[in-house]
Amino acid sequence: MSQRFNIPKFKLPALVARIGVHLPQWPHAMTLTAGLNAAAKMNLLPMDSLELLEGRSFLVEVLDTGGRACFTYHAGLFRPLFSAPLTPDLSFRANLSAFMQLLARQEDPDTLFFNRELSIEGDTELGLIVKNMLDAVEWPQLPKLPVFSN
Template structure:
């Protein structure tokens, strides 16, 4: 029952008010990179990403820029692990920029990167070949199914 409710969840397109990014830009950015790399490394440990594709990421730098929150996460892939960068590189090998709603839609697989890119809701900058590797890796990833949770009764 829980799974069915989650699957029917639709994330609308939205843009947070401008003051959120103004405040977010003034905050330290490294906690975002720590959280993101912890999640990515969990996905690596669960073997949800193809190892041969991961090898192509070795030594490359990445930036995720959530425009309407002012949050940024810079990271690299080195020695089989994603590692946070405490200072964003001036020109990362690959950068993704979008509002929070677009990233949530991607994570929920409600929208694919191509649609968001062609609708100008997702900006991808940097090494084109690396971008295709990352896109294909994400497209090929199969999320594990979790057992249904019993419905809560009052």
């Protein structure tokens, strides 16, 4: 029996974001860049697309957590930026559930964007490069876990 886990649309209470914006933001950037670098090392991200990201700045903001991750791609690595540029080349803003749905491939960026659940601002050409790069990722298949019932 194959069960697919669906991530529901949700929004965390406003208190979470009010607290989250006051917490250090660098751990978010460190974690995100570590994951992106791992994906690049596993050849999940196309090298020709990565080269087009050289020197560009990115911001990922999770609205309902108050979390922000700023990073760049330089000399073959994603690197955290410890202070956000005034105007990043490309920024993505959404609630946690939208990012989770995107990562799980439950929703695509176009649907989230047109449903106003994902905001993308900045360089349009760069945005298309990133979107196409993410669409091309072939996630490795994880082994199926046994389903236990009572």
